[in-house]
Each structure stands twice: as structure tokens, then as C-alpha cells.
Amino acid sequence: MPGESYAAEDIALFEELRSLLAQANISPGNASALRGELASRTAADPGRGLKRLTQLVPALGLLELIVPGRPGAVRKAEGMLATLLDGIARGRTRSGTMSAVTGSDDERGNGTR
Numbered sequence: 001m002p003g004e005s006y007a008a009e010d011i012a013l014f015e016e017l018r019s020l021l022a023q024a025n026i027s028p029g030n031a032s033a034l035r036g037e038l039a040s041r042t043a044a045d046p047g048r049g050l051k052r053l054t055q056l057v058p059a060l061g062l063l064e065l066i067v068p069g070r071p072g073a074v075r076k077a078e079g080m081l082a083t084l085l086d087g088i089a090r091g092r093t094r095s096g097t098m099s100a101v102t103g104s105d106d107e108r109g110n111g112t113r
Helices: 008-024 028-039 048-056 058-066 072-096
Strands: none
Touching: 008 058, 008 072, 028 048, 028 058, 028 072, 048 072, 058 072
16 A cells, blocks of 8 residues: 555564465465555555455464454555565566676676676
8 A cells, every 4th residue: 555664563473474475375476466455445445455365375364363354454464575575576586587687897807698
């Protein structure tokens, strides 16, 4: 959501969410699709994204226990999940690819690669 911000006291929730996503072993492709489920979240309907994630990935069912039921906390958790899923999804673009552009020193006889 525009203007989302987090404070030091949010670190524990962020780490719990990160751990839960890691345990669910979500692939980059699936993370991208799940991120899309959160893309349409609105301030007027907090929790819809969390419910949708738990329907699509039963391993994420603990979200309902981790995230407090207050609308502000739910919105915050959805924002954190969107960020975490985006990070997982971006991992896909680096897997098995090489840069199309090399630096001027790369493989030019300087003994480095």
C-alpha cells in the first residue's frame, strides 16, 4: 500500500513470515503468482490476500495464527508477504542465466573472469 512503513517492533513478524515461506518451499514461479494475489489488496478489505494465500498454499495456514486479527496488523503482514514473495520471485531471473553485458575488464586477457 502507498506509504507502508515498518518499525523495529515489526522485525519479529517479518522473520516469522520469512521462515514460514521458507518452510513452504515456494518456487520463484509460484511466488510470482502468489504475489499477484496480493497485488490487488486494498486498505478497505484487509485480510482478503491472506485468506487467498492460505487457500492456494495450505502450508501457509499458520498465517492465520501468526498475524493478529487487527486490520492494521493484517495490512502490514500482507505488505511484508508481498515484499518477501517478490524477493523469492526475483530469484528466478538469476537462475541459470548470464549477463548479456560484460564489464570492460571481463575476459579481456587480464587473467580474471
